[in-house]
Amino acid sequence: MAASPVPKLKAWMARAGVTRVAHVGRALLLASTCALALNACMSVSTQKVGMTPVASADPVHTIQLSRVVIAALPNDSSVTLPAASQWRRVGALPQGDVYRSMGGLFTIQTRRQGEAYLVASSGKLLGFYLPGESAYMALSRPVTLPVEMRQ
């Protein structure tokens, strides 16, 4: 009676390190899944929008915050707007007016680091406009903007 080829095949696979390769493959798959999951945690949903810029004939409109504002992003991180920071209105979205930082670059960290402008309406910060991506990111909870000075 002929011997079954299965044990021989298993022995050959063990010698060839096939089992080890399979283990490494599973570990790599797990690591990749974790990395993608972490990446997904940082990403937030945005919507493509086109900002209407202020006309050059329009009067310059700036605001200054009277105190620090902390806004929670939809990805569970938060962003801080410094007290006394000044912002100039540069355009409008359907969601509200758009303000750009006058004190240098202002960014938020989602999947990538993006320059961000404030989007505000009726004295509340509603979200951020990402000019590099022409996208709007809404806050899950609007925050009151304590405006100290208007011009």
Added chain:
Amino acid sequence: MKSWIKGVAAVAVAVLLAGCAGPKFDALHGRLPPIAEGNGRIYFYQPQPTNLAAAQQKLRVNDVVVGRNKPGSFFFVDRPAGSYVVTNLHWTGDGVSFMLDPGQTRYVRVMAEVYGATGAVGKLSMQLVDPPELAENEMRGLRYWGAASPERMPGF
């Protein structure tokens, strides 16, 4: 005789390598071409030791490859004013995004993760650096490395 030949070969290799290394940022300051009207400039730099065994990856501006990172080096590209996303790997979508105004210069710092004393190098990350003085201070000792060939600064 053999050692004499080895010595000459070593000197020749050193001269060749020195020829590959571009001028330092300090030396180039003031000799860089002006930004054309309506354009802005984007710098890429990696302020890490040149002996770091970091993988060179393609750097993309709005999905177009403009060059590769290299420890201890920098390069720049000029682009029309507008919206830009800078990435390295397509599949992660990491990187930075920003608005480039006419005449404006943006600085993107590229860093490779280094795992402790092992010297092992992980993934690349990018940060927008502001104010410009901080970026230029970090670039002071770095060497011009060159963008992808169509945009490489002639003569360097």
